[in-house]
Amino acid sequence: xRTIVIGGGVVGLSLAYGLLKAGQSVLVLDGSDGDFRAxxxxxxxxxxxxxxxxxxxxxxxxxxxxxxxxxxxxELEALTDLDLSYQKTxxxxxxxSEQEMQEREAELLAxxxxxxxxxxxxxxxAAQLKERIPxxxxxxxxxSYCPEDGHVNPLFLLRALSKAVRLSGGEIRxxxxxxEIRPGDNQASILTISGERFVADRLVMAAGLGAQQLxxxxxxxxxxxxQQGQVLITEKMPHFLKYPSGTLRQVNExxxxxxxxxxxxxxxxHEDVLTTASLAAxxxxxxxxxxxxxxxxxxxxxxxxxxxxYPIYQRSPKHHYAWFxxxxxxxxxxxxxxELLPRxxxxxxxxxxxxxxSEARF
Amino acid sequence: MIYDLVIIGxxxxxxxxxxxxxxxGLQVALIDEQSxxxxxxxxxxxxxxxxxxxxxxxxxxxxxxxxxxxxHEQIVHIxxxxxxxxxxxxxxxxxxxxxxxxxxxxxxxxxxxxxxxACPVPGWTxxxxxxxxxxxxxxxxxxxxxxxxxxxxxxxxxxxxxxQMLAAGCKPKALLETQTFSSLKSAxxxxxxxxxxxxxxxxxxxxxxxxxxxxxxxxxxVEQISLHGNENAKATExxxxxxxxxxxxxxxxxxxxFLLHQGVIPNTQITxxxxxxxxxxxxxxxxxxxxxxxxxxxxxxxxNAGDGAGIGGxxxxxxxxxxxxxxxxxxxxxxxxxxxxxxxKVLLKxxxxxxxxxxxxxxxxxxxxxxxxxxxETIICRCEExxxxxxxxxxxxxxxxxxxxxxFGRSGMGPCQGRYCGLVVSDILAHETGLSQQEVGSYRIRAxxxxxxxxxxxxxxx
Amino acid sequence: xxxPLKKKTDDEMVTIHFNDQALQVDATMSVAAxxxxxxxxxxxxxxxxxxxxxxFCMMGACFDCLVQIDxxxxxxxxxxxxxxxxxxxxxxxxxxxxxxxxxxxxxTSGSETGGSGQNSTGADT
Numbered sequence: 001x002r003t004i005v006i007g008g009g010v011v012g013l014s015l016a017y018g019l020l021k022a023g024q025s026v027l028v029l030d031g032s033d034g035d036f037r038a039x040x041x042x043x044x045x046x047x048x049x050x051x052x053x054x055x056x057x058x059x060x061x062x063x064x065x066x067x068x069x070x071x072x073x074x075e076l077e078a079l080t081d082l083d084l085s086y087q088k089t090x091x092x093x094x095x096x097s098e099q100e101m102q103e104r105e106a107e108l109l110a111x112x113x114x115x116x117x118x119x120x121x122x123x124x125x126a127a128q129l130k131e132r133i134p135x136x137x138x139x140x141x142x143x144s145y146c147p148e149d150g151h152v153n154p155l156f157l158l159r160a161l162s163k164a165v166r167l168s169g170g171e172i173r174x175x176x177x178x179x180e181i182r183p184g185d186n187q188a189s190i191l192t193i194s195g196e197r198f199v200a201d202r203l204v205m206a207a208g209l210g211a212q213q214l215x216x217x218x219x220x221x222x223x224x225x226x227q228q229g230q231v232l233i234t235e236k237m238p239h240f241l242k243y244p245s246g247t248l249r250q251v252n253e254x255x256x257x258x259x260x261x262x263x264x265x266x267x268x269x270h271e272d273v274l275t276t277a278s279l280a281a282x283x284x285x286x287x288x289x290x291x292x293x294x295x296x297x298x299x300x301x302x303x304x305x306x307x308x309x310y311p312i313y314q315r316s317p318k319h320h321y322a323w324f325x326x327x328x329x330x331x332x333x334x335x336x337x338x339e340l341l342p343r344x345x346x347x348x349x350x351x352x353x354x355x356x357x358s359e360a361r362f
Numbered sequence: 363m364i365y366d367l368v369i370i371g372x373x374x375x376x377x378x379x380x381x382x383x384x385x386x387g388l389q390v391a392l393i394d395e396q397s398x399x400x401x402x403x404x405x406x407x408x409x410x411x412x413x414x415x416x417x418x419x420x421x422x423x424x425x426x427x428x429x430x431x432x433x434h435e436q437i438v439h440i441x442x443x444x445x446x447x448x449x450x451x452x453x454x455x456x457x458x459x460x461x462x463x464x465x466x467x468x469x470x471x472x473x474x475x476x477x478x479x480a481c482p483v484p485g486w487t488x489x490x491x492x493x494x495x496x497x498x499x500x501x502x503x504x505x506x507x508x509x510x511x512x513x514x515x516x517x518x519x520x521x522x523x524x525x526q527m528l529a530a531g532c533k534p535k536a537l538l539e540t541q542t543f544s545s546l547k548s549a550x551x552x553x554x555x556x557x558x559x560x561x562x563x564x565x566x567x568x569x570x571x572x573x574x575x576x577x578x579x580x581x582x583x584v585e586q587i588s589l590h591g592n593e594n595a596k597a598t599e600x601x602x603x604x605x606x607x608x609x610x611x612x613x614x615x616x617x618x619x620f621l622l623h624q625g626v627i628p629n630t631q632i633t634x635x636x637x638x639x640x641x642x643x644x645x646x647x648x649x650x651x652x653x654x655x656x657x658x659x660x661x662x663x664x665x666n667a668g669d670g671a672g673i674g675g676x677x678x679x680x681x682x683x684x685x686x687x688x689x690x691x692x693x694x695x696x697x698x699x700x701x702x703x704x705x706x707k708v709l710l711k712x713x714x715x716x717x718x719x720x721x722x723x724x725x726x727x728x729x730x731x732x733x734x735x736x737x738x739e740t741i742i743c744r745c746e747e748x749x750x751x752x753x754x755x756x757x758x759x760x761x762x763x764x765x766x767x768x769x770f771g772r773s774g775m776g777p778c779q780g781r782y783c784g785l786v787v788s789d790i791l792a793h794e795t796g797l798s799q800q801e802v803g804s805y806r807i808r809a810x811x812x813x814x815x816x817x818x819x820x821x822x823x824x
Numbered sequence: 825x826x827x828p829l830k831k832k833t834d835d836e837m838v839t840i841h842f843n844d845q846a847l848q849v850d851a852t853m854s855v856a857a858x859x860x861x862x863x864x865x866x867x868x869x870x871x872x873x874x875x876x877x878x879x880f881c882m883m884g885a886c887f888d889c890l891v892q893i894d895x896x897x898x899x900x901x902x903x904x905x906x907x908x909x910x911x912x913x914x915x916x917x918x919x920x921x922x923x924x925x926x927x928x929x930x931x932t933s934g935s936e937t938g939g940s941g942q943n944s945t946g947a948d949t
Contacts, residue, residue: 008760033763033803040769159770162759174760235777235813235897236871253772254871258816271809273447273455273822280819291817292896296777299808395884395902402883409852413829444884444902477885487888489865489878490825496882504857505850506826532827600865600876618825629885744880744888747872777887812884815896 002027003345004190004200006214008172009039010154010330011337012206013161015345018338020168022346027198028165028172029190036209036226036269039330041301043231043259044154044251045244046332049091049121049146053107056114057356058310062329064352065336066148072335073152080163084156085252091149092129092245094286095141104144121146135240137288143245151244153252154331161334178210181217183319188218204345205324208304209267219318221359224326226267226302229260230275232283234293241287247279248286256290258283262303271298303328307362313344313354324359365391365438367690368454368467370445370632373401374676375668376473377428379683384436386691391465392432393440393456399429401475402495403676405502417529418502419522421676428680440465446810448472448632450661455809455822462818469663469690472633473683476626476669479648479729480782481515482736485589486622487744490600494523494623507532511619512604514538514587517727520623521569528576535617537573538606540624540730542583549726554718562719581608585732589620624729627785628670634807636661642799645724646673647734648785649804655710656689657682665690673724674717681713734789742790743783745776753787757794764788764805777813780805826860838907849905856882856889856900859911867891867900868914890914 003019005012008030016026031037048066052059066088073086095101105123112119124143129136132145165172177193181203190198205211205218215222236254244250249257261275276298284291304326306312311327323345327333336352343351367383369376372394380392392399400407404425415423432439440458447455448470455464478495485491494513500506507530513520516539524534553559573580586607591599605614627648630640639652639660650672657665667686668679685706692702736742738751748771756770764780764787767773773787774780780787784805791802810819828850838851842859849858856879859867865878867889879889882901889900892912900911 030760033765034806040765155769155772159756159759162770166759172760174762232816232819234816273449273453273809273819274824276809277819277822278824280816281823284816284820291815291820292894293816294777294813294897295810295816295819296813297775297779297808298810397904411830417829478881487875487877487880489867489876492880492882496880499882500826500857500860501829504826504853504861505829506857506861507829509825509827511825530827530829600878744877744886747870747875777890778885781885813897 001025001201002199003202003204004029004198005204005206006178006190007206007208007210008162008174009037009206009208010158010161010334011208011325011327012204013158013165014330014334014337015204015206015325015341016170017161017164017168018342019345020165020170021338022342024342024346026165026170028170029176029178029198030172030174031177031210032175036267036302038208038301038304038328039158040155041229041231041269041299042154042331043257044151044249044331045091045246046086046088046150046152047091047246047329048148048332049093049144050107050111051329052310053111055308055310056111059111059115059119061311061336061352062332063148064340065333066150068335068339069150072338076157076160076164079167080160082156082160082163084152084160086150086152088148088150089243090145090147091151092124092133092143092145092243094143094245094247096139096285097141101142108144120148133241133243135287135289137286139285149244151249152331157331157334178214181214183218183322186321188319188322201321202345203322205322206326208326209302211324211326215324218322218324219316220314220324221362222324222326223307223359223362224304227305227328228263228265228268228300228302230271230279230298230300231257231259232276232279232295232298233257234290235296237293248283255296256283256293267302269300269302271300311357312359313341313357314359363389364452365389365465365467366694367391367469367471367687368393368452368465369471369473370448370454371401371473371475371668371670372396372399372432372439373403373473373475373668373679374425374428375475375670375679375683375686376401376471377432377683378680379471379473379667379687380437381431381434382684382687383691384434386687386696388436388687388691388694388696390437391440391467392437393443393445393454393465395442395444397442399432399439399441400425402499404428405499407502410502411505414502414505417526419526422502425676444812445632446812446814448636448811450636450663452663457814457818460818462814462821468694469665471657471686471690472664472666472670473668473679474629474632474670475679476673477629477781479624479627480742480786481622481624481733482740482742482750482786483587483589483622483733484737484740485601487741488589488591488599488601490602490618491589491620491622494519494621495626497621498523498526501526501530508534508619508621510535510617511621512536512538512615512617513621513623514604515623516541516729517623517625518566518723521566521573523621523623524578525569525572528572533576534578536579536581536615538584538587538604539580539582540584540587540733541727545726545728549722552722552725554722556715556718558715558719559722562723581606581613584608585730624733625727626669626673628672629781630670630804631779631781631807631811633659633666633670634804635809635811636664638664640804643672645721647729648673649788649799655685656706657686658689674713674720678713678716681709681716685709685713734786735793736786742786743773743776743780745778746772748773748783750786750790753790754794757791762791762795762797763803764791767791768805774805779807779811825863825865828861838905840905840909840911842911843913851905853905854901855891855893855898855903855905855909855911858905859900
C-alpha cells in the first residue's frame with residue numbers, strides 16, 4: 001500500500017516522515033525550484049501565544065504541537081546530524097501603549113478562561129521587560145510573555161525533514177508538476193506535465209497553494225488563498241536578543257529577522273520599499289540601537305490561508321483514500337503533523353479529534 | 363523631478379551613454395558608487411598622476427576623454443551613491459552619505475559592468491589572496507603596486523597586469539597559467555583575419571615578449587592549484603605558498619601575495635533582481651541578460667549596456683552606451699527611428715569589428731573545468747563558507763535548483779548575495795543533475811542589492 | 825606585499841587607528857588600501873569558523889573586507905580614510921561580541937542615521 005504525499009514543503013514532509021515512522025510506504029512529489037514555497041520564506045517561530053483566541057481547539061492543537069517540539073527536534077537532529085537550533089525560550093509580543101497592553105491582557109485572559117484556566121502567560125512592564133531584554137527602546141510600553149513560545153531555524157528544519165524522509169525509506173521526487181489527478185474507486189492516478197503517472201493507494205494533498213487547483217479534483221473545496229508576508233534580515237550581529245517575538249527574532253547565525261507584513265495581493269511575492277521601510281521602522285522603534293545594522297536581504301513569501309486562517313484537516317467526502325492538509329503554521333505544527341496526524345490518516349484508535357478543522361465550516 | 367534617463371554605473375558604457383543622451387537633449391542622472399567617474403576599468407583616471415598613466419598605459423588613458431565629456435549641463439552626476447533597489451517603474455533607490463534617497467527616470471540604463479569570475483581553488487579565501495582586478499584597482503586608485511606577487515589563472519588581464527607591474531618596477535615572481543596548448547589549438551581557427559584580430563594579437567605578443575625579456579617565469583597548463591599558509595602557524599595564517607601541478611610534477615612557490623584571475627562575467631545582480639530574461643552564454647560560460655543591438659532588455663523601460671550585457675571590454679562598452687542612449691531617445695520620442703538608425707550605423711559597424719576578436723579570446727581563456735567544478739573541500743560561497751561538496755550533498759537530498767541550495771545550506775545568503783558563488787552553484791547543479799545551466803537557472807536576487815541600514819530604510823517609512 | 829608608486833609627503837598623509845594601532849596613511853586611499861599599505865591583510869574573522877579574511881575584490885563586491893567604523897559595518901574598500909578615523913576589526917569572541925553590541929548601541933544613540941529622525945537617544949546600555 002503506497003501513500004503519496006503531494007507537496008514537499010514542511011507540512012508534507014513532516015507528515016511523510018511521521019507516516020514512515022508508522023511503517024507506511026511513502027512517496028513525496030515535490031515541485032520545482034521556482035515554486036511559491038512558504039517553507040522557504042517563513043519566520044521560523046514555534047508559537048503558542050495568542051493563537052486560537054477565537055478557536056480554542058486550535059489553541060489546544062497548537063499547544064500540543066509546541067509541547068511535542070523538543071522531542072521532535074531531538075529525534076530529527078539525532079537521525080540527520082543537523083542542528084535545528086530549536087530553542088524554547090519563551091516569547092514576547094511588544095506593546096506600544098497602555099491600551100494595547102490592556103487589550104492584549106484581556107485577549108489572553110479570555111483565552112485562558114476558554115481553555116479552563118490552563119494557559120501560561122504574563123504581562124511584563126517596560127522595566128520587567130528590560131531585565132530580560134536590556135536593549136529595548138523607550139517606545140516599548142511593555143509586552144506579553146508566554147513561556148511555551150520558541151523558535152527554530154526553519155530552513156534547517158526543511159533540510160532535516162527532507163533527509164529524515166529519505167533515511168526512513170521514503171522517496172522524494174522533485175521537479176514534479178502535477179497536471180491532473182484521476183480518482184478511481186480505490187486508487188488515484190497522478191499525471192504529471194512531463195508525462196509520468198503515479199498511482200496512490202492513499203493520497204495526502206499537502207500542496208500549499210497548489211491545492212487550489214488540485215484539491216477539487218479529489219472532491220475537496222480547498223478554499224486556500226495566498227497572503228503575502230515580507231521579512232528583512234540583518235547582517236550577523238552579536239547575540240543580544242534571547243526572546244523571539246512575532247516580529248523580531250535573532251536567528252541562530254546572528255542576523256536579526258524582522259517581520260512580517262500581511263497583504264492580500266494574490267500570487268505576488270515581490271518585496272517592496274514601503275512595506276520593508278515600515279518593518280525597518282518597527283525594528284528601530286523596539287531596538288533603536290539597530291539603526292546602523294545593515295539589512296542584507298529582504299523577501300516576500302506567500303502564506304497559505306484558509307478563509308478563517310485556521311488549518312484544514314479533511315478526509316475527502318468522495319474518495320475515501322484522499323486527505324487534505326493545509327495550514328499557515330507549518331513550523332509550529334510540524335511536531336503534531338509528524339507525531340499525531342499519521343494516526344488520524346491511518347484511522348487509529350488514538351487519533352486526535354480533528355473534526356472541528358473540517359472544511360465543512362466554510 | 364523625473365529624469366528622462368537614470369543611468370546606473372559610470373564606467374565606459376554609462377559615461378558614453380550619458381553624454382550621447384545629454385547631447386540629444388535628455389535630462390540625465392548618472393549614479394555611481396565611486397567618488398570619481400570611470401568605473402573599474404578607468405578607476406580614478408581623471409586624478410591619476412603622470413607616473414600612474416605611464417605605468418597603466420594608453421588603454422587606461424583613453425578613459426580621460428570619456429570623463430571630460432561628462433561635464434554637460436544636462437548631466438547630474440550622483441557620486442558615492444550605493445544603489446540598493448531598482449524598480450521596473452523607473453524608481454532607483456540608493457544610499458548616499460548615510461541617507462536613503464531615490465531618483466525616478468522615465469527610462470533606466472543599467473551599466474553596471476563586470477565582476478571577476480570566482481576563483482574557487484583551495485585556499486582562495488585566505489588573506490593575501492586577491493584578484494588581479496583588485497591589484498589593478500590598487501594601482502589606479504591607491505598608488506600601490508603588488509610586490510613579490512604570483513599571478514594565477516588566465517586571461518589577457520593577467521599579462522597586462524604583469525607588464526604594468528614590470529613598468530612600476532615590481533617584477534612578478536611568476537605567472538601560473540591555466541590555459542593549455544589545446545585551448546590555444548581550439549581557439550586559433552577563431553582568430554579573426556581582420557585588422558582588429560591582428561591588433562589584438564600583436565598587443566598580446568608584445569606583452570609576452572616583455573615578460574620573456576624580463577625573465578619572468580611562466581608556467582602554462584598549470585593544474586591542481588591550492589594556496590596555503592605557514593604550516594607551523596595556526597590555520598588562521600595568511601597565504602604564503604602556492605602548490606600546483608606543472609607537466610605532471612607537483613611544485614610549490616612562496617610569495618607575499620597571490621593574485622587570481624579567470625576572466626570577467628556580467629554583473630547581473632540588478633538584472634536578476636528585476637527578473638529580466640537571461641540566457642546562458644556557453645561561449646562566455648556565464649549568464650547574460652537578453653538584450654538586442656540597442657541594449658533593450660525584456661523590460662520596456664530598461665536598457666542594458668557594456669559588460670553587464672555580455673563581456674566585450676571597455677571599447678565595446680563605450681560604443682554600446684551611445685547606442686542605448688539613441689534608442690532611449692527614440693523611445694521617448696526625442697528622435698525619429700530614421701535618425702536613430704542613421705546615427706547608430708557607424709557605432710554598430712565599429713562594435714561589430716571590435717567584437718570579431720571576442721570568440722577567439724573567449725575560447726582561448728575559457729575557465730578550466732576544476733575551477734568551474736571545484737573539488738568537494740573547496741569553499742565556493744565565501745560569505746557563508748559553503749563548500750562544493752555541500753552543494754553536491756544537497757543535490758543528493760533532491761535539490762535541483764540554486765534557490766533550494768540557499769535554503770538547505772545558506773549559500774548565496776551572505777552580504778555579497780551570491781555575486782561570487784552564484785555561477786559556480788549553477789554550474790555544479792547542472793553537472794550533477796544533467797540539466798543545462800539554463801534549466802537550472804540562477805539565484806533569485808532580492809533587494810537590497812547592497813546592504814542598507816535599518817535606519818536608512820526606516821527613513822523611507824510613510 | 826604592496827609598494828607605493830610614490831613616496832608621499834607628511835602633509836599628504838593622515839593618521840588612522842586600526843584596533844588602537846595608529847597608522848600614517850596616504851590621505852587619498854580607501855581604508856582597505858591604507859591597511860594593505862601597512863601589510864595588514866587580515867581585517868576580520870568569519871563568524872562560522874573564525875577563519876581570517878581580508879580585502880579580496882577591492883570593488884565592493886565580495887564583502888570580505890568588512891570592518892567596524894563609527895558603530896556600523898562598512899566595506900573597507902569602499903570607505904575613504906580621513907584624519908582620526910577609528911577602524912575596528914569585527915570581534916568574534918562571544919564575550920567581546922556582547923561588549924561590541926553595547927559599544928555599538930551607545931555609539932549609535934547619538935548618530936544621525938540611528939533613529940532615522942526618531943528619538944534615538946534612549947538607547948542606554
